[in-house]
Amino acid sequence: MNSNVASGLREAGGKRAEYVFEAPVRLWHWVHTFSFLTLAVTGYLIAHPLPSPIGEPSSHFLMGNIRMVHFISAYVFAVGFAVRIYWAFVGNKHSREIFMLPLWRGRWWRGLLHEVKYYLFLTPREDKRLGHNPLAQTAMFFFNTVMTFFMIITGFALYGQGLGLGSWADRMFGWIIPMLGDGEGTRNWHQLGMWVMLMFVIVHIYMAVRADMVGKRSSVSVIIGGWRMFRDDDS
Amino acid sequence: MGIQKTFYEAMREHGVTRRSFLKFCSLTAAGLGLGPEFAGTIAHALETKPRTPVIWLHGLECTCCSESFIRSGHPLTSDVVLSMISLDYDDTLMAAAGHQAEEILEQTIEKYDGNFILACEGNPPLNEDGMYCFQGGKPYVEKLRRMASHCKAIIAWGSCASWGCVQAAHPNPTRAMPIHKVITDKPIIKVPGCPPIAEVMTGVITYMLTFDRFPELDRQGRPKMFYSQRNHDKCYRRAHFDAGQFVERFDDEGARKGYCLYKMGCKGPTTYNACSTIEWNEGLSWPVKSGHGCLGCSEDNFWDRGSFYSPETNLTVGGGIESTADKVGGILAGAAAIGVAAHAAASVISKVKNSDKGGASHD
Amino acid sequence: MTESVTANGFALDTSGQRVVVDPICRIEGHLRIEVNLDTENVIRNAVSTGTMWRGLEIILKGRDPRDAWAFTERICGVCTGVHALTSVRAVEDALGIEIPTNANHIRNLMMLAQYTQDHLVHFYHLHALDWVDVVSALSADPKATSALQQSISTWHKSSPGYFRDVQARIKRFVESGQLGPFSNAYWGSPAYKLPPEANLMAVTHYLEALDFQREIVKIHTVFGGRNPHPNWVVGGMPCSFSLNETGGINMEWLNLVSSIIDRSIEFIDKVYIPDLTAIASFYPEWTTYGGGLSSTNLLSYGDFPRVANDWSQENMYMPGGAIINGDLSTVHEVDTRDPEQVQEFVAHSWYKYPDENKGLHPWDGVTDPNFELGPNTKGTKTNIQEIDEGAKYSFVKAPRWRGHAMEVGPLARYVIAYARGNEEIKAQVDGLLGALGLPLTALFSTLGRTAARGLECSWAAHKMRVVFDDMMANLKAGDTATSNMDLWEPSSWPKDTKGVGRVEAPRGALGHWVHIKDSKIENYQAIVPTTWNASPRDPAGNIGAYEAALLGTPMVNAEQPLEILRTIHSFDPCLACATHVIAPDGQELATVKVR
Structure with missing residues (x-):
């Protein structure tokens, strides 16, 4: 029944496996994860600085280093995302899932409903999909893709404040600041964005681990090796 | 309007010589951050215009x-x-x-x-x-x-x-x-600014009189010559910010050493103004130099960002929702963690139930 | 009803010609005055209308009390800092915070600097043009002007050449045809009495004072970071002394402050006071006009504590109290916490009370703006020709002390300190009155008010020296603390508490009343000097200080309201202060219509 089954099928000990996430997608996932975590920690420390080091300011660069790590991670985060967007055009069809919700497909909506019911323990059976199920896809779209965009735009807009008016960051992203009220407002929303993404991370990890433990398909290993395993094949 | 005097005529009549007039023009050019070549432009403008x-x-x-x-x-x-x-x-x-x-x-x-x-x-x-x-x-x-x-x-x-x-x-x-x-x-x-710096005000006026046009404005209509950098960018305490050295409360040791006021709620990092460069009352001091953080008085909404003494400011303006990003974010993340834990527990229970029923487990 | 007698004993007659002056210029904020003249052009009825409202106290509700000073400071940028100081005092009172000695000295210094600068600017830039004819200065003889200057003062800028230059500058300015701020005024009116030489001298000092005033406020810049609107902090001052480190107030800045004090004393004593005396001598009749409430009811809270945190009148450099019914032998103690003493009424103000015949103490006040015009108003809601004072007619409330309308300000302070027997003040007042050959009662007049302000300016400049020296002695003794942060964190505050902050602002008695609940402002109220002076009528029919002071003044020309300006300006009105107003409970603004 599963029409998603397309290429790269292989059988191993009665279990079906399938190649879902290509190497660039998997690589990006981890680059994205670790740059995000670095950004979250350093960002938090920018908002809540550490106790003052003792001595002349010339012998310290604590805040400066924290900010530098933040900025470097931000570049990694942004460039990684740009490459990932490129891959959405050239990669397999799963590579596009996080960028587009197929809202025009009735089947997708039914799948979404099914997933909601499943997670509310209203229905026991889980749809077996290769990529993301519709619920995961929706969450991924809003809490990861859109939020990543938002964080990049607000982040570089704030970065542009330091680079100065007329700098590339100011010209490309500075427009967001008046839209969010002012610089202080932009900072706040940027900070809140971190929390929203962190919330997503928590749920995402739980869902992935849970799917591995109780679901019918592998979830954690798929983002490491790219192959998705199905534990039984009764469909 | 034939009897109206130009600026130059007015100055001549006040006993200013042409030599001092030209000197004034070059000082004005320097004051506006323009090269000496602009002194001529200024002189010409002031010589020929009636007072606006x-x-x-x-x-x-x-x-x-x-x-x-x-x-x-x-x-x-x-x-x-x-x-x-x-x-x-x-x-x-x-x-x-x-x-x-x-x-x-x-x-x-x-x-x-x-x-x-x-x-x-x-x-x-x-x-x-x-x-x-x-x-x-x-x-x-x-x-x-x-x-x-x-x-x-x-x-x-x-x-x-x-x-x-x-x-x-x-x-x-x-x-x-x-x-x-x-x-x-x-x-x-x-x-x-609440208020703007005196010399910024007269600087804007003299620029307009001299060049007969607005100074270049930023996206929000502020003259770039005074509002294109944050107080933080040129703050003389910036070295302490980068070093991570902060005042923790008024009149503590850090305050006496002139540490950064960021933790005391200084809004310099998001405030576009010329306080840290031009300073107040003929360059004597400015709020940060005298020990109090910047209130952010030249920014929109600065009254509604929560306490002036907290580095964390309110997320939204007015509306009765007074909350900082970290408060809201902490609740979100906490709720997610609790939700996950609850769901995990429910999953286990559901699984146990299903096994008890002896039904075909698909898990 | 065209004739009546007010409860506080003033005869009103509304039958004659109505003259409207709106706006009153050269004040802070927006004020409208209407008067009725009899056939002799004497003012027989006066109506004072505050024409702006900003609602600052409503805005303060629910905010951090430590931030309140910044909001209230923006009540007024002319008397900048006075509301901020009152606010931090109110919050400190509510939370039981005691400030360090140095903070008390710095606050006194900043307030005294404010008096000095504010009075100076008021006299030359807001008031002088009521007495000084700029155009007449053009016909002065510079040599005679120089002689006049040298006869009354040792001020060094006094040569004939100097006055000739200034005169030439004014002349070219006038001849340019672009009169700027001097356009359309009352030059040449017979109401101007000064000879041309005195006019030229005064105009010259108008310009000198404009340049000098910006020096005085640098004291604010040193301790508060800027002026206008320096910074303050609950618990002390935000600045630190760094006598052996680099970072705070050091010896260089202290020397600057000291030098500004010396220069201020010199300017005030050599320019302002001699000018004041000279001008006053040409307008003796103005020691009989404009008295109003000043001969009967005066109020001052007293200010400038010598020792920090002691609020007794004995500890004040400028002692306060209340005088009623003209009895100078008794100075009543004023308790700002007593619900029976200070109350506000709104029967004639554009606000609503549940019972408008009753007054409310600021801790219990109610605010509900209610802009409605009386039935006898001429014109429409958005084009008022003549206002109906029988109904509500001002955005200013009517504060009363034990039911009495009171006058506040430098004159009130001086009479009260005089009545208390304060030696410094007595010597100053007796000296000036003696020089002009006038009795003590001459103080109760338009000119008396203007003179008291001048004397106080000099007093303040000299007092800065005393306070500065005290501060240096304290620093020398090793005390460099500027703030007390023990109760900085809201967790250390009582759950529900109230406080009062009192300041004698340049314009008079200023009080802020704060109610703090759960670390937030539950209620905030201010009664400011101009609320007292510009007060409309109360339910009993008592008229306010402006209205009373205008009665009985003859006008030379009904078309030219110079006489009205003289008396109103003698109070130094500040309408942004007076009409900030008043927000207690939660029921904010139910009646405001949104278009």
């Missing part, structure tokens, strides 16, 4: 802008008023009152239609048909609209005229509006 009429209106405000204006050290306010502009109407300074004062407005429209500068201090309230501020028995907003429709350009002095400032802070009981939300068909230059 300025109508200075006051709406809902506290007159701190006027007070700041008269603190200008270069040029001196007396020179600006007597020799550079023609301050034909300013209810705070003018000799006339009542009808005689209001007549001047009509005379100005008649004589200088489209050629005078409208300087707005304060803002108009719109509630109660505008009668929360009335002058001559009529709403201030009417006077503002009438004068604006005949002026050449508008200077919005201070945060009241630029953003709304204190009377527009939540819940804005009088519905006080910044000038650009009431007047939409005239060029407006915003000179925010």
Whole structure:
């Protein structure tokens, strides 16, 4: 029944496996994860600085280093995302899932409903999909893709404040600041964005681990090796 | 208007020699951050123009802008008023009152239609048909609209005229509006600050008189020459920020050593103003230099960002929701963690139930 | 009803010609005055209308009390800092915070600097043009002007050449045809009495004072970071002394402050006071006009504590109290916490009370703006020709002390300190009155008010020296603390508490009343000097200080309101202060219509 089954099928000990996430997608996932975590920690420390080091300011660069790590991670985060967007055009069809919700497909909506019911323990059976199920896809779209965009735009807009008016960051992203009220407002929303993404991370990890433990398909290993395993094949 | 004197003539008549006049021009050029080659341009401009009429209106405000204006050290306010502009109407300074004062407005429209500068201090309230501020028995907003429709350009002095400032802070009981939300068909230059620095005010005026145009404005209508960098960017305590050395409370050891005031709620990192470069009262000091964090008074919404003494500010403006990003974020993340834990527990229970029933487990 | 007698004993007659002056210029904020003249052009009825309202106290509700000073400071940028100081005092009172000695000295210094600068600017830039004819200065003889200057003062800028230069500057300015702020005024009116030489001298000092005033406020810049609107902090001052480190106030800045004090004393004593005396001598009749409430009811809270945190009148450099019914032999103690003493009424103000015949103490006040015009108003809601004072007619409330309308300000302070027997003040007043050959009662007048302000300016400049020296002695003794942060954190505050902050602002008695609940402002109220002076009538029919002072003054020309300006300006009105107003409970603004 599963029409998603397309290429790269292989059988191993009665279990079906399938190649879902290509190497660039998997690589990006981890680059994205670790740059995000670095950004979250350093960002938090920018908002809540550490106790003052003792001595002349010339012998310290604590805040400066924290900010530098933040900025470097931000570049990694942004460039990684740009490459990932490129891959959405050239990669397999799963590579596009996080960028587009197929809202025009009735089947997708039914799948979404099914997933909601499943997670509310209203229905026991889980749809077996290769990529993301519709619920995961929706969450991924809003809490990861859109939020990543938002964080990049607000982040570089704030970065542009330091680079100065007329700098590339100011010209490309500075427009967001008046839209969010002012610089202080932009900072706040940027900070809140971190929390929203962190919330997503928590749920995402739980869902992935849970799917591995109780679901019918592998979830954690798929983002490491790219192959998705199905534990039984009764469909 | 044949008897009107140009700035140069006025200065000559005040006993200034041509030599000193040219020196003044080159100092002005330097003061405006222009190269010496601009001294000639300035000299030419001042030699040939009659004094530009300025109508200075006051709406809902506290007159701190006027007070700041008269603190200008270069040029001196007396020179600006007597020799550079023609301050034909300013209810705070003018000799006339009542009808005689209001007549001047009509005379100005008649004589200088489209050629005078409208300087707005304060803002108009719109509630109660505008009668929360009335002058001559009529709403201030009417006077503002009438004068604006005949002026050449508008200077919005201070945060009241630029953003709304204190009377527009939540819940804005009088519905006080910044000038650009009431007047939409005239060029407006915003000179925010509560108040703006005196020399920034006179600097904007002399720039306009000299070059006969607005200075370059940023995205939000502020002159780039004074508002293109944050106080933080040129703060003399910046080294302590980068080093991570902060004042933790007023008058502590860090305060006496001049550490960074970021943890005391300083808004310098998000505030565009010239305080850290030009400084106040002829370059004597500015809030951070005297030990208090920047309030962010030249930024929109600075009244509604929560405590002035916390580095964390409110997420939204007004509306009764007073919360910082970290509070909201902490709740979100906490809720996610709790939700996950609950769901995990429920999953286990569900699994156990299913096994008990002996049904075909698909898990 | 065209004739009546007010409860506080003033005869009103509304039958004659009505004259409207709106706006009153050269003040802070927006004020409208209407008067009725009899056939002799004497003012027989006066109506004072505050024409702006900003609602700052409504805005303060629910905010951090430590931030309140910044909001209230923006009540007024002319008397900048006074509301901020009152606010931090109110919050400190509510939370039981005691400030360090140095903070008390710095606050006194900043307030005294404010007096000095504010009075100077008021006299020359807001008031002088009521007495000084700029155009007449053009016909002065510079040599005679120089002689006049040298006869009354040792001020160094006094040569004939100097006055000739200034005169030439004014002349070219006038001849340019662009009169700027001097356009359309009352030049040449017979109401101007000064000879041309005195006019030229005064105009010259108008310009000198404009340049000098910006020096005085640098004291604010040193300790508060800027002026207008310096910074303050609950618990002390935000600045630190760094006498052996680099970072705070050091010896260089202290020397600057000291030098500004010396220069201020010199300017005030050599320019302001001699000018004041000279001008006053040409307007003797103005020691009989404009008295109003000043001969009967005066109020001052007293200010400038010598020792920090002691609020007794004995500890004040400027002692306060209340005088009623003209009885100078008794100075009543004023208790700002007593619900029976200070109350506000709104029967004639554009606000609503549940019972408008009763007054409310600021801790219990109610605010509900209610802009409605009386049935006898001429004109429309948005084009008022003549106001109806029988109904509500001002955005200013009517504060009363034990039911009495009171006058506040430098004159009130001086009479009260005089009545208390304060030696410094007595010597100053007796000296000036002696020089002009006038009795003590001459103080109760338009000119008396203007003179008291001048004397106080000099007093303040000299007092800065005393306070500065005290501060240096304290620093020398090793005490460099500027703030007390023990109760900085909201967790250390009582759950529900109230406080009062009192300051004698340049314009008079200023009080802030704060109610703090759960670390937030539950209620905030201010009664400011101009609320007292510009007060409309109360339910009993008592008229306010402006209205009373205008009665009985003859006008030379009904078309030219110079006489009205003289008396109103003698109070130094500040309408943004007076009409900030008043927000207690939660029921904010139910009646405001949104268009």
